[in-house]
Amino acid sequence: MVLDRLLDLAERAVKTALRMGAHQSQASSFILDAALTRYANSQIHQNVAFRSGGISIRVVLQDKRMGDIEAFTLEEEGAEKAVEDAIRIARASRPNPDFKGLPEPMPWGPLEGAFDEETSLCTPHDRVQMVREAIETAHARSPLVRAVAGNLSTNSAYFAVVNSLGVSARASLTTAGMKTTVISELEGSEGFSTAESYSRRVGDIDPAQLADEAAERSVKGVKPVRAQLGDYEVVLSPLAVRALFTYISSMGFSASSYQDGSSFVRYFTGQRVFDEKLNVKDDAFDPRTLYMLPIDGEGVPKSRMKLIASGEALLDGICYDSLRAGRENKKSTGHSPPPIGRRLLDRPVPYNVVVDPGDSNLDEMIEETKYGLFITDLWYIRPVEPTRVVLTGLTRDGTFLIEDGELSKPVLNLRFTDSMLSALSEIPLLGEEVKTFETNAVPAMKLKKIRFVGVSAY
């Protein structure tokens, strides 16, 4: 029903554009029903729901002048006005030689398991119940637990794409995510930890399990000491691996960064730059990824792409939309952001990244470490020298010294500044379980060496 309405709106917009003189036209319409319950200090402080919706229109004139409009309207009148505006700005623009044509229609099919009815019907009262379970579980774990914070979201997204060359595609998706951060306190010293879970089905999320995990680590985290700066062997929980690969994949494998020269793939293709155990793909058909969508924002079917194979970063892993593909006379790989995400994402990036698992687990990784660090999460990662993948960032929500195979003491958050080409060149162990996050699914990982240059203390 919702998808029929969106498809109809997009079809009408494309027809209107052609009638007004467009040579080619594309319209993508969307509805997002979003709900979020946020808690802190062991009570709810923010509880919201909103319906967003709109239509994105691209018109192209005969001489390749283009105009784009993003209008948050679902009314036919509003869509018609948006088409008029798109034509107006296209006429004011200049020809774009990178434009080689809108995508041609290609076969695609809906993906099983992308939409979950229960998630789409989740009520504020359901969410409050889950939050209550998390808060009560964390406090029951220890009297040292001072406060529980976090968020629980459920979203239903629908979009349709139509273009004047015959593309007509639509998709729907539900997502649910929960993050619980627990703050413990002993004699004025705080310990933090966090746990997260994402799924297309809210029923898969276990609030008590998340709270338990975060509470246990936060209690252990009180009275952190200052660790020496320098190189450490590190055991990264899946949360920390998620943070690293979010940057590596979007910096390295976006056509935007490849074309402006900042992607490391441009300079190291054909070489084994990472440990040969490292295999990474972008695959929207893998059920372990959250955003299981069969098509992209231009209606192009998603491709299965290998990004890193046996430690080698692959040129074939660069992700394109049609305009950036046209710049290199290539075809889109199906990575134009869907209309729902365009406000936050304006370039093609892989968002179904899966890092292949190994056969280890966190306990074994810690046991096999004589002297190192266990890192729950990494925070505020930024590229310092993108072509050498030099990143800086900090540990967060639970960092522990490992001595003789055991977590010996909590340490203050540390800043790393290092090249990931070096840090990921030796990965002694990979976890056997792949955890799903928003744009990637990754296992735990042990790295032989990463360089820490600063500490968060004064």
Place this chain on the structure above:
Amino acid sequence: MSQDFASFILDEASRRGASYTDVRIVSIENEVLNIRNGSPEQVELQGLRGFGVRVIVNGSWGFAASVDLNRDEAVNVVKRAVDIARASSRLKKRDVILAWEDARRAEYSTPYKKDPFEVPIEEKLEVLMDAERSLAACSPLIKTSNSYYRGYRERKLFMSSEGSEISQTITWCGGGIMAVAVRGGEVQVRSYPSSFRGDYSTSGYEYFESLHLADHAEEVGMELVKLMDAERCPSGEMDLLLTGDQLALQIHESCGHPTELDRVMGTEADMAGTSFLTPDKLGRFMYGSKNVNLVADATVPGGLGTFGYDDEGVKAKRVHLVREGLFVGYQTSRETAAALDLKESSGGMRADSPLSLPIIRMTNINLLPGDWKAEEIIEDTRDGILMMTNRSWSIDDKRINFQFGTEVGWRIKDGSREALVKNPTYMGVTPRFWGSCDAVSGDDWRMWGTPSCGKGIPGQVMYVGHGCGTARFRRTRVGLI
């Protein structure tokens, strides 16, 4: 129609048991133009109209919003907001209390001479094409050249059950240029007037014209080329001088965010983090040296964080955060101000769209001008580095340890610029860093505007400003890569 629609919502919420309601009806126009390597990469208009309803029921907040502005949807949204608040109240520890605020009926617009939305797109594209062409022509090493323009207008009606009715229009625009040079595996970047798409001001099209992008293109391009052959930034401890375009972000990250009272009170613990500036430090903690005076000022003409009233109907004001180095104030909302027994809100609540819940956002966080001239600071420096134009930034979740990188640096020896250095970076610990600030300039003080401050869940992107000139920080760790 808007006032009637808002009144209808207020009545409906009251009928359904809300003890407090506010409604924002907002329309946003956003024009984004980008020329890349001679072609229009982005010629885009965005339009958003919708409404958001915030209620207190049983002492708890609820919020719902929609893009469908009709009475049926208004009833649905109110029902949803009230239902959400009731659900939240099942897990409350205490009732929401709001600091007192007078009910106001007011109108406000940021002033401008030339309406950015009345200037033809053709004219703007001509300026951008011209600037980009000049930039690209500087050297074959320049592989990517960009010029940017953005014009933004937000019209808001705020009405509350306390009797406020405020209409305001915020208009801002600006732009910039940026080039990327590549040689082998090395990439350098240079921008003007600031990185990440330029600089913005609550002004009209006259502000974009005043940037004279094409006139600066050659200087930017030639410095970029020189940067490729420059020495790398040395490593060690030395005096660090920051120009305004970098200092603005330093203020943003290490003073702006940690003085947001929602962070301090733990409500961002799951995302942005908390803050080292805990309430026990208010009025007691030396945040910086005596040269450091920081204010949150939503009233500065042209500031990107300038407005008439915040999204709780609080009149724009100027509050001290740091006075002569002493930490003296927070950025607050009505709720957080009341929780800390403060007399009134600092007027910092803003939402980035009608669909978003207002949260505490920076207005213009300004380092007040000092007595120095920028050149005098350089002349007074025996051994140091001058860094300008941000390239990377990272700071921990309590806003203590930071590391920044800039596009370009100058080695300062015996009071003069000795040589250009590339890949400059520096690291510090917030109170120690600001404690080492021994010189602040006044002659090059100006407002800088960034339209991309991220915060909150779901993520919101807000426009904020920072006023500053050049400042010196003694014995800072530089050259981390």
